[in-house]
């Protein structure tokens with residue numbers, strides 16, 4: 001396999017950090033795009049050569065700063081664009097568009113100017129396709145755009161259109177759509193399952209959240225990493241690939257977590273109206289303290305819908321093999337560090 005120079009944005013994130021390690025271990029020259037303020041603790045130390053032959057470098061910038069992106073793209077063959085604001089709620093919602101949409105537009109502009117890039121693997125999200133109430137969707141689903149639970153969902157749907165338009169203009173972009181990502185790694189805004197389980201085992205979330213028929217597609221982080229690398233190697237530009245996994249409810253996740261840890265299952269479900277009230281209070285608190293809430297009213301809207309997808313296309317074209325929730329939750333501790 002030819003070793004490539006790859007740029008990873010969102011490298012200090014839950015997904016991006018593990019992607020960097022895997023690319024480095026596979027012998028690529030990895031340029032991790034990080035901010036001056038980023039926590040670098042989960043990244044490998046910069047090196048000129050690991051045992052795999054891989055090299056690792058930090059490049060500083062911000063996806064909203066075009067010049068920093070252009071500089072980072074210099075000499076790169078592949079871009080993994082995973083940087084995003086992944087919160088369900090922010091006090092200033094316009095930031096979702098500036099980071100998640102304008103950041104992607106900057107990346108596409110940098111692609112044109114850099115002249116060396118062969119492929120861009122863009123990390124979209126199941127949210128970009130929209131809810132699937134009562135059925136299982138595939139890559140043919142386009143977000144209706146009529147209603148969004150969260151500003152994050154809206155930004156990912158708008159960015160999806162930007163990515164697909166770029167592909168139709170001939171840019172070599174491969175959008176991939178993970179489900180709810182879980183598994184070991186950094187506890188960030190994106191690591192929702194670990195954050196929920198921390199609340200659960202700390203006793204702050206005493207009951208089930210959501211309803212048994214609220215279903216999501218759960219993707220193990222290492223399967224999503226493999227799917228990204230397969231998209232680099234085999235993904236067809238302009239083709240969308242769902243990197244989703246087992247479709248299940250949060251209730252099932254809590255039950256499996258109880259089984260794995262040999263602890264008691266919750267004995268009741270918390271009604272969504274109570275969670276919503278808690279969400280409003282959390283948002284008020286957040287305005288006072290500046291600390292972002294785990295649960296906010298938009299999260300409750302998400303819990304009121306179903307988000308179930310089929311990853312058959314990725315299975316057949318990318319050799320994507322998502323593990324079951326049971327396998328994924330028992331392999332390693334979910335919370336590292």
Ligand SMILES: NC(=O)c1ccc[n+]([C@@H]2O[C@H](COP(=O)([O-])OP(=O)(O)OC[C@H]3O[C@@H](n4cnc5c(N)ncnc54)[C@H](OP(=O)(O)O)[C@@H]3O)[C@@H](O)[C@H]2O)c1
Pocket residue numbers: 009010011012013014015016034035037038039061062063064081082083084085086099123124125126156177178179180181182188189190191192
């Ligand atoms: N987590 C999920 O369940 C999930 C599901 C589907 C899709 N996705 C997608 O997967 C990608 C990665 O998500 P994640 O869970 O790894 O999120 P995360 O842990 O919250 O990481 C987000 C990353 O984006 C970076 N970032 C944010 N704003 C930036 C800016 N202005 N300039 C440069 N970098 C910036 C962050 O840098 P700092 O460290 O400096 O903050 C961080 O490295 C995202 O595109 C997300 O939409 C995630």
